Amino acid sequence: EVQVVESGGGLIQPGESLRLSCAASGFTVISNHMSWVRQAPGKGLEWVSVIYGGDTTYYADSAKGRFTISSDNSKNTVFLQMNSLRAEDTAVYYCARAGFASGLYYGMDVWGRGTTVTVSS
Amino acid sequence: EIVLTQSPGTLSLSPGERATLSCRASQSISSTYLAWYQQKPGQAPRLLIYGASNRATGIPDRFSGSGSGTDFTLTISRLDPEDFAVYYCQQYGGSRPWSFGQGTKVEIK
Numbered sequence: 001e002v003q004v005v006e007s008g009g010g011l012i013q014p015g016e017s018l019r020l021s022c023a024a025s026g027f028t029v030i031s032n033h034m035s036w037v038r039q040a041p042g043k044g045l046e047w048v049s050v051i052y053g054g055d056t057t058y059y060a061d062s063a064k065g066r067f068t069i070s071s072d073n074s075k076n077t078v079f080l081q082m083n084s085l086r087a088e089d090t091a092v093y094y095c096a097r098a099g100f101a102s103g104l105y106y107g108m109d110v111w112g113r114g115t116t117v118t119v120s121s
Numbered sequence: 122e123i124v125l126t127q128s129p130g131t132l133s134l135s136p137g138e139r140a141t142l143s144c145r146a147s148q149s150i151s152s153t154y155l156a157w158y159q160q161k162p163g164q165a166p167r168l169l170i171y172g173a174s175n176r177a178t179g180i181p182d183r184f185s186g187s188g189s190g191t192d193f194t195l196t197i198s199r200l201d202p203e204d205f206a207v208y209y210c211q212q213y214g215g216s217r218p219w220s221f222g223q224g225t226k227v228e229i230k
Contacts, residue, residue, distance in 0.1 A: 109178075
């Protein structure tokens, strides 16, 4: 079965760090664009970061310099290291598979259930 | 960064009616880079349309997408009770930031 499962969320104090994991099954992360998307309580979707080919990464401005996306291809898992967390980073964090080939973006077709990050003192 | 603006914010319609949702980009994007998603409360988003007009696997044909340049549309030809949800457009940014629109809520009138 093709799926992704996120983990690692929790309650954390401002300024601290957290690492989220996204374990994939049924496909290989290195062959796909793997993205993190977050959703603050009662708000819309916000794209955070993407990794593909194992080492090509891009970030939203809100994540640049604080968040790092990476992958462990042997574990078929993607990570999001989040440092210097702020209250405004409180959200459900989703991992999603996206496809791109021959000039066509195939969209984010596989989503996890999300993991909740709460930044509060 | 390309900003996507969706309208209206809320659409109040009855089952069986036609829904037309708009997504406008702050600059021209390739139609092959535009996707639409549906999200229901407490659930992850679901991919509906990719490449502006291609239905994703398992999506009913009452959903259709169109558009080019800066203006894109998602149409639901006849609303089914299960279609009442929030809809987001999203653009693939390549080496630039990707982005979502702020969403359109389709609610029961």
